[in-house]
Amino acid sequence: MWTLHQFPLCPFSRKxxxxxxxxxxxxxxxxxxPWEKSDELMDLNRxxxxxxxxxxxxxPLVDSTVIAEYFDExxxxxxxxxxxxxARAEVRRLTIWFDQKCYAxxxxxxxxxxxxxxxxxxxxPDARMLRVAGQALAQHLxxxxxxxxxxxxxxxxxxxxxxxxxxAHLSVADYLGGLSFDGYPDAKxxxxxxxxxxxxxxxxxxxxxxxxxxxxxDKLDF
Ligand SMILES: N[C@@H](CCC(=O)N[C@@H](CS)C(=O)NCC(=O)O)C(=O)O
Numbered sequence: 285m286w287t288l289h290q291f292p293l294c295p296f297s298r299k300x301x302x303x304x305x306x307x308x309x310x311x312x313x314x315x316x317x318p319w320e321k322s323d324e325l326m327d328l329n330r331x332x333x334x335x336x337x338x339x340x341x342x343x344p345l346v347d348s349t350v351i352a353e354y355f356d357e358x359x360x361x362x363x364x365x366x367x368x369x370x371a372r373a374e375v376r377r378l379t380i381w382f383d384q385k386c387y388a389x390x391x392x393x394x395x396x397x398x399x400x401x402x403x404x405x406x407x408x409p410d411a412r413m414l415r416v417a418g419q420a421l422a423q424h425l426x427x428x429x430x431x432x433x434x435x436x437x438x439x440x441x442x443x444x445x446x447x448x449x450x451x452a453h454l455s456v457a458d459y460l461g462g463l464s465f466d467g468y469p470d471a472k473x474x475x476x477x478x479x480x481x482x483x484x485x486x487x488x489x490x491x492x493x494x495x496x497x498x499x500x501x502d503k504l505d506f
Contacts, residue, residue, distance in 0.1 A: 285310055285311060285312055285339065285340075286304075286309065286310070286311040286312070286337050286338070286339035286343075287311065287312045287313070287314050287337070287338050287339065288300060288301065288304070288311050288312070288313050288314070288335055288336075288337050289314045289315075289316040289324075289325060289328060289334055289335060289336040289337075289338065290313060290314070290315070290316060290334050290335045291315055291316060291317050291318075291334060291492070292490040292491065292492045293395060293399055293456050293459060293460075293492045293495075294318075294334045294335060294456075295387060295391055295452045295453045295455075295456045296333075296334065296335050296347075296348040296383070296452070297334050297335040297348075298452035298455060298456065298487060299335075299348045299352070299383075299445075299448055299449050299452040300335045300337065300348050300351050300352070301313075301483075301486075301487050302448045302451065302452060302481075302483045302484055302487070303351075303352050303355060303364060303445065303448055303483075304355065305482065305483035305486055306361075306362045306364065306448070306481075306483045307355050307356075307359045307361055307362055307364075308359075308361055309355060309359060311337070316334050316336070317334075318332055318333055318334050319400070319404060328344045328346075329344065329346045331346070333346070335348055335351065337351050348383070348449075349379060349380075349383065349445070352364065352365075352379075352445050352448075353365065356445075363442075364443070364444050364445045364448065365444065365445060366439060366440065366442065366444055367442075371439070371440055371442075374439045374440060374446075375439045375440075375444045375445055375446050377439075378431075378438050378439050378446035378449070378450070379445050379446050379449045381427075381446075382424075382446070382449040382450045382452075382453050383449055383453075385424075386420075386421075386424045386450070386453050387453060389417070389420035389421075389423075389424075390417045390418075390420040390421040390424060390453075390457060390462070391417075391421075391453045391456055391457055393413055393414075393416065393417035393420075394414070394417050394421075394456070394457055394460045394462045395456065395460070396413075397409035397410055397413050397414050397417070398414075398460040398461070398462075398495075399460065399492065399495055402494070402495060403492075403493075403494050403495060414462070417462060418462055421457055421462055421463065422464075425463075425465065425468045425471050426468065428450065428468070428470075428471040428474065429468045429469075429470050429471045432470040432471060432474055433470065437474075438450055438474075447474075447478060451475065451478045451479075451484060454475060455484070455487075455488075458497070458498075458501055459492070459497040459498075459501055460497075461497070461498050476504065476505075476506070479504055479506075480504050488501070488502035489502060
């Protein structure tokens with residue numbers, strides 16, 4: 285069986301968890317905090333990053349999108365990369381958008397200020413950084429609202445890795461208390477639909493030790 289080396293608030297690990305569940309691939313989970321740089325994690329991935337997927341059939345597989353493409357190529361159920369070159373290009377474009385831009389501008393600063401400073405550095409968050417991250421997050425919700433103005437799902441007519449990636453990042457922002465859908469009704473409906481998928485519902489009960497989410501976090505009606 286595959287083992288996913290992850291921690292509960294790693295958005296890239298959430299992305300892999302959702303996609304493996306969508307594909308009905310069984311996996312076990314092993315807690316790994318990148319900042320601890322454990323020998324086990326470093327031996328699997330010299331970059332010391334999560335997620336890593338190790339398993340008896342080769343691997344380890346490193347990088348959430350590499351893992352996603354591996355399973356999209358090897359498991360037929362629920363294709364997630366789009367069909368045809370143009371559709372695939374759009375899925376990849378938006379997946380990169382959320383994994384790079386949304387993560388760098390909003391989710392990673394929230395993780396630093398609300399999780400890492402609290403649990404590891406034992407410092408208070410920087411209110412200015414939280415405000416800037418909140419503004420960036422609002423811009424990403426605005427972009428989701430715009431995309432959904434003309435599409436059912438983010439990359440087009442089908443649920444895809446782009447939806448999974450965006451939902452993974454937003455769910456971490458939500459856990460950290462940084463998400464408000466006020467003014468973004470289509471984005472809210474989209475997120476609510478995603479939240480009700482079994483693949484996403486399965487990860488919502490998870491908790492990061494020492495850090496609780498807001499009450500609405502795992503509710504379908506939020
Ligand atoms: N491109 C990677 C990014 C993985 C990543 O940045 N993971 C974070 C945790 S959520 C990490 O390990 N950060 C520690 C570091 O970069 O040293 C992916 O898609 O899997």
